[in-house]
Amino acid sequence: MNWIRAVPESATDIRRNKMKPIHIFGVVIFALIIVSGVIFGARLFLEDEHRGATSDRGKTKTEFVVGMDSWPGYMPLCSDRLQHQLYKSEKIDIRCVSDGGNYAERMEKLASGELDFAVTTVDAHLLTGPQEKFPGAIVMVIDQSKGGDAIVAWPDKVNGINDLGTTDGWKVAFTPDSPSHQLLRSVGNDFGISTLLSDGNWKVEADGAGDALQKFLKREVDVAVVWEPHVTAAVAAGAKVIHSSDATDKVIVDVLLVNRDLVRPSTKEYAQVQSVLREYFSALRDIRDDSNIMLKEARSFVKTYGGQRLSDSELQSMLDGVQWINLRDNGESWFGIGGESPYYGLREAHEFALTIIRSEKGEDFLSLFRAEQVILSDLISTLYKDGGYLGEAGTTETDPLRKAFGGLTETEWNRLRTVASLKSRPVIFRSGTTDLDEGSRRALAEAMEDFKRYPKSRLELRIGYRTGATQDETQVAQDRSQERALAVQNYIIDTFGVDPDRIRVYVPAPQDLRSMIRQRSGESRRAYMARLRQVELVLKATPL
Numbered sequence: 001m002n003w004i005r006a007v008p009e010s011a012t013d014i015r016r017n018k019m020k021p022i023h024i025f026g027v028v029i030f031a032l033i034i035v036s037g038v039i040f041g042a043r044l045f046l047e048d049e050h051r052g053a054t055s056d057r058g059k060t061k062t063e064f065v066v067g068m069d070s071w072p073g074y075m076p077l078c079s080d081r082l083q084h085q086l087y088k089s090e091k092i093d094i095r096c097v098s099d100g101g102n103y104a105e106r107m108e109k110l111a112s113g114e115l116d117f118a119v120t121t122v123d124a125h126l127l128t129g130p131q132e133k134f135p136g137a138i139v140m141v142i143d144q145s146k147g148g149d150a151i152v153a154w155p156d157k158v159n160g161i162n163d164l165g166t167t168d169g170w171k172v173a174f175t176p177d178s179p180s181h182q183l184l185r186s187v188g189n190d191f192g193i194s195t196l197l198s199d200g201n202w203k204v205e206a207d208g209a210g211d212a213l214q215k216f217l218k219r220e221v222d223v224a225v226v227w228e229p230h231v232t233a234a235v236a237a238g239a240k241v242i243h244s245s246d247a248t249d250k251v252i253v254d255v256l257l258v259n260r261d262l263v264r265p266s267t268k269e270y271a272q273v274q275s276v277l278r279e280y281f282s283a284l285r286d287i288r289d290d291s292n293i294m295l296k297e298a299r300s301f302v303k304t305y306g307g308q309r310l311s312d313s314e315l316q317s318m319l320d321g322v323q324w325i326n327l328r329d330n331g332e333s334w335f336g337i338g339g340e341s342p343y344y345g346l347r348e349a350h351e352f353a354l355t356i357i358r359s360e361k362g363e364d365f366l367s368l369f370r371a372e373q374v375i376l377s378d379l380i381s382t383l384y385k386d387g388g389y390l391g392e393a394g395t396t397e398t399d400p401l402r403k404a405f406g407g408l409t410e411t412e413w414n415r416l417r418t419v420a421s422l423k424s425r426p427v428i429f430r431s432g433t434t435d436l437d438e439g440s441r442r443a444l445a446e447a448m449e450d451f452k453r454y455p456k457s458r459l460e461l462r463i464g465y466r467t468g469a470t471q472d473e474t475q476v477a478q479d480r481s482q483e484r485a486l487a488v489q490n491y492i493i494d495t496f497g498v499d500p501d502r503i504r505v506y507v508p509a510p511q512d513l514r515s516m517i518r519q520r521s522g523e524s525r526r527a528y529m530a531r532l533r534q535v536e537l538v539l540k541a542t543p544l
Contacts (some may be wrong), residue, residue: 038499062272063093067106070306071097072228072298072324073143073178073254074119075287076303079297082283090275098305100207101178103128110259111135117183117276118257123182123353125255129374134259137376140277141325141346143254147246148321148412149180150231151187152239157222160242161420164223165193166518173197173204173212174225175446179252180209182356184225186251189359190450193421197360228318229310235363247541248421249455250349252357263376277379278388281327285392288324299347327380328389331401335377338384339394347371352453360502400455401448405502413504419457419539422447427535428486436486441495444488448496457539459492459503461485464517464532467510474510481533482507488535507539 045160068074078096086092097115099105103124109115116135121160129135135451153159164187172355174184188196194200206212209226216224217237226234235241245252262269287294298315302308310318325334332339334346350371358365383389408416423441429435436444451459465487485505492498508514508516517536519528 003107042226053457062269063095063230064093064116064272064276065114066094066096067109067115068096068098068305069101069119070302071119071254072148072301072318073145073324075298075301076324077142077256077280078283078301079283080286080300081286081293081297082280085279085283086276089279090272090277092272093249094276096305101175103177104131107132107135110257113259113261116259116262119254120257121179121182122253122255122349123357124177124179125257125374126353126357126369129165129179131364134374135260136374137260137263138255138346138374139258139263139273139376139379140256140280141253141330142256143325144250144323145179145183145227145245145252145254146321146323147228147231147244148242148318149183149225149252150244150246151183151223151225152216152231153232153242154216154219154221155240158242159189159240160307160418161191161193162518164196165244166520168521170223171202171204171221172223172225173206173215173221175208175212176205180225180227182252182353183243183245183248185356185360186248186453187420189356190423190453191420228321229314231319231321232314243419247456248453249493250345250352251453253349253353255346255347258376263379265378274379274382278383281383281388284324284326288326292321304368326389326392327383328392328394330380331384331389332394335375335380337381338376338389346375348452350374355449399497400452402497403499403502405499407501408510413458413460413540416458416540417543419454419541421449421462422537422539424531424534424536429487430486434484436487436491444492444495448492448498450540451537454539454541457541459498460538460540461489461503461505462536462538463505463507463534464513465507466529466532466535467513478507478510485535 001229017465055452066077068078074096078094083094084093103120106115106118107125107128108131110118116467119142125134125138130222151161158164158167164170174181174183185195187193195541202222204215206215206224209230210228212224213230213234215221216226216234216239223242224234224239231241231244258273259265262273264270274292295315298319299310302310302318328339331337331342333343334349336342336344336347350369354366354369425447427440427443428437429440430437451457463481465474466483468474468477482505484505489503489505493500517532523531
């Protein structure tokens with residue numbers, strides 16, 4: 001007999017054979033689950049359809065999705081009041097979705113159609129819009145930050161903006177690529193503090209204003225850029241506000257973008273978008289006119305989108321940092337429509353933002369960009385011409401440089417706070433004269449473009465001189481500096497229309513010369529002595 005050695009099944013084979021009935025049973029169960037799910041889903045769908053057909057919800061024409069974050073300026077757009085008015089009048093729903101301030105993601109979703117509207121600052125739009133070929137059109141200006149963003153510092157380390165240019169070793173906590181970052185960039189550009197426009201140990205990146213505040217309170221940094229209510233918290237802890245968006249104009253501007261596919265005049269959505277804007281301005285008027293409604297809406301907004309419960313005083317300080325733009329001002333001051341002297345402030349806001357961003361990223365940044373590529377004025381124009389602005393107060397601005405100021409005594413001038421010196425540009429005189437050359441006139445024109453961003457500030461023309469070996473020589477040099485500063489003053493008044501009461505000449509006495517015109521960090525003595533003979537443009541303002 002031939003014995004054949006049996007080869008036993010492997011452990012795997014044995015498991016497979018034993019599992020066959022279990023597998024079959026599992027497949028059956030899985031199939032039943034799928035079928036049940038389909039039936040259940042169909043039932044829910046039919047029930048939902050039935051509810052829609054037999055309720056007001058089914059009468060909704062459209063739902064628009066808005067990409068946003070918890071900045072309080074967006075509160076009217078996401079308010080219960082607007083929701084109610086839009087549904088009541090047009091059966092349109094607005095659904096706000098917060099992304100925590102991720103502007104790049106917001107642009108992606110607007111481009112893909114996942115969002116219908118998106119809110120953004122002008123600077124954030126310029127930084128993130130190009131990657132998606134600017135998928136939205138700006139149809140409305142929402143607000144400006146007016147104190148909502150600020151730079152705070154420990155006064156024993158940094159007592160003012162000029163200290164950032166004349167001292168070393170300080171560190172700043174800020175949220176990268178946020179509106180507050182743009183405020184920081186503007187300080188670097190406008191006041192010639194190049195450190196703020198470059199990488200270095202001074203940078204301490206934070207995850208939001210709360211994180212920046214904590215780093216500041218722990219003394220990990222000397223300076224922090226935060227927004228309300230964190231500004232109030234920092235001041236309560238002993239910090240000093242050295243700069244605020246309240247001092248600026250058109251630096252941090254929030255706008256509403258609409259997916260371009262929705263605002264083609266041939267689409268049905270065009271009229272619906274028009275309705276959204278019309279009801280928005282109506283809701284904004286109601287909210288601004290009634291402080292109780294405003295606080296109620298603000299409380300709901302910060303709880304829903306910021307996860308915070310704030311006291312009424314905290315809410316009020318937060319709201320005080322926002323300047324909402326009504327329909328009248330949208331037309332007359334931002335889109336250049338209507339009024340006695342319409343002003344295209346929205347284009348200027350883009351020019352300002354590009355100037356500031358390019359100071360950090362280089363002149364090639366969006367070198368071919370034109371603001372008209374991303375602005376659609378038709379909707380605001382129609383609402384304005386239909387009289388939608390009636391009853392609204394207007395603050396139409398023409399050229400900010402021509403703003404009227406009241407006169408001050410010398411004592412009152414001396415009490416003003418020194419904001420900072422505008423970026424140094426050589427203002428050169430022909431030898432032995434007070435005549436400005438062509439290069440100096442161009443330099444002053446550039447300086448006035450920066451000065452436009454500070455409509456609350458006055459201008460002090462400060463100039464130094466070389467002290468002589470004798471008192472008489474020093475007096476001659478001082479007198480010549482006075483004459484040259486007066487020549488610059490007259491040129492600025494005559495050429496740019498600056499109110500004479502807004503500007504003064506100040507030539508320091510010899511004993512005050514070095515303290516009033518300080519040597520900058522890293523500046524050579526030779527460069528400093530040369531700068532002493534240049535006219536310094538110093539911003540002066542009332543205390544913060």
